[in-house]
Amino acid sequence: MEKYDVLIIGAGPCGIGCALKLHEAGVNFGLINSGTPGGKVNIAPRVDNYPGHKEIPGPDLAFKFFERLLEKNIPIIADDVLELTKQGDIFHLKGTYGEYEAKFVVIASGTKEKKVGLAKEDEMLGHGLSYCSLCDGHFFRNKDVAVIGGGNAALKEAIHLSHIVKKLYVIHRRNEFRGSNKLVDELKAMDNVEIITPYIPVEILADDKITGLVIENRENGEKRTLTIDGLFPLVGQIPNTSYIKIDGVLNEWGTVPVDRSMKTSCDGLYAGGDVLPRDIRQIYLAEHDGMVIAKSITELLKQ
Numbered sequence: 001m002e003k004y005d006v007l008i009i010g011a012g013p014c015g016i017g018c019a020l021k022l023h024e025a026g027v028n029f030g031l032i033n034s035g036t037p038g039g040k041v042n043i044a045p046r047v048d049n050y051p052g053h054k055e056i057p058g059p060d061l062a063f064k065f066f067e068r069l070l071e072k073n074i075p076i077i078a079d080d081v082l083e084l085t086k087q088g089d090i091f092h093l094k095g096t097y098g099e100y101e102a103k104f105v106v107i108a109s110g111t112k113e114k115k116v117g118l119a120k121e122d123e124m125l126g127h128g129l130s131y132c133s134l135c136d137g138h139f140f141r142n143k144d145v146a147v148i149g150g151g152n153a154a155l156k157e158a159i160h161l162s163h164i165v166k167k168l169y170v171i172h173r174r175n176e177f178r179g180s181n182k183l184v185d186e187l188k189a190m191d192n193v194e195i196i197t198p199y200i201p202v203e204i205l206a207d208d209k210i211t212g213l214v215i216e217n218r219e220n221g222e223k224r225t226l227t228i229d230g231l232f233p234l235v236g237q238i239p240n241t242s243y244i245k246i247d248g249v250l251n252e253w254g255t256v257p258v259d260r261s262m263k264t265s266c267d268g269l270y271a272g273g274d275v276l277p278r279d280i281r282q283i284y285l286a287e288h289d290g291m292v293i294a295k296s297i298t299e300l301l302k303q
């Protein structure tokens with residue numbers, strides 16, 4: 001059993017921001033992460049809205065975050081937290097590879113992609129269906145692909161794909177996009193992009209891989225069949241919080257409400273970044289949260 005004063009779950013911008021600040025304060029902490037250090041930033045085709053960089057590819061920025069950890073000799077515990085419980089004043093974490101204890105825990109585990117809920121969606125993952133254009137877009141060079149979604153992340157992934165594929169369909173359930181007008185205009189300017197609204201996907205056509213998608217007009221019920229080789233459902237995110245087994249910490253959507261010090265309803269348990277219930281999910285917000293958490297915990301440890 002490894003014991004720490006603080007354990008951070010997740011090494012995305014929130015977890016790394018928190019780790020750097022705790023390191024500066026000389027706190028005994030561990031940083032547990034299941035994926036690639038830098039978190040979601042690794043799959044952002046391009047990052048804007050990040051002060052200090054006009055525009056930067058996500059993986060480059062994620063690597064810069066990782067470099068800060070290397071510079072400070074902050075190790076990452078590579079593990080996937082399966083269960084978080086509290087007995088008395090001590091938190092217990094069970095991972096795939098180890099067990100850990102801490103006085104304070106930071107939930108910085110971000111989100112994962114929401115499924116559309118279509119039949120064959122799970123079956124076709126890796127057989128034409130992907131949730132990450134940066135990871136898998138190159139498999140569809142000069143092929144026909146559809147993106148489902150209308151938020152900023154979906155629009156950015158669509159722009160990235162439009163430079164690779166032959167034909168790109170962007171299917172969105174409303175005539176208005178949730179994402180920014182600037183991104184919509186950029187997509188509209190591409191010759192190989194067809195934006196189809198207000199349509200929803202109703203059926204994935206496939207044999208051993210994806211061959212098509214049936215979509216339906218939400219206003220008049222008209223159906224269209226698109227012949228495609230690839231499908232990217234990018235309809236939103238769900239929080240990575242199912243491992244939290246402490247009553248009252250999660251709200252009905254599985255996100256984690258916090259107070260101004262970033263404390264959850266449970267003493268000693270803090271949360272930040274994309275796991276919070278908020279409309280805007282951005283890197284600088286996640287980093288900010290991580291730093292506020294580190295400050296809150298450091299002050300309590302001093303007492």
Ligand SMILES: Cc1cc2nc3c(=O)[nH]c(=O)nc-3n(C[C@H](O)[C@H](O)[C@H](O)COP(=O)(O)OP(=O)(O)OC[C@H]3O[C@@H](n4cnc5c(N)ncnc54)[C@H](O)[C@@H]3O)c2cc1C
Pocket residue numbers: 009010011012013014015032033034035036037038039040041043044045046047048049050079080081082108109110111153154156157240243272273274275281282283284286
């Ligand atoms: C396509 C796309 C484009 C984007 N573009 C921008 C942009 O231009 N500008 C911007 O500011 N933001 C952008 N974002 C959003 C930004 O990436 C997120 O807001 C930010 O990464 C959130 O940071 P986080 O630390 O909260 O979570 P994440 O970055 O999601 O990191 C969470 C980490 O926790 C780990 N983890 C999860 N569960 C567990 C577990 N049980 N045990 C251990 N580890 C776990 C994950 O592996 C991951 O490493 C974009 C996102 C996407 C998907």
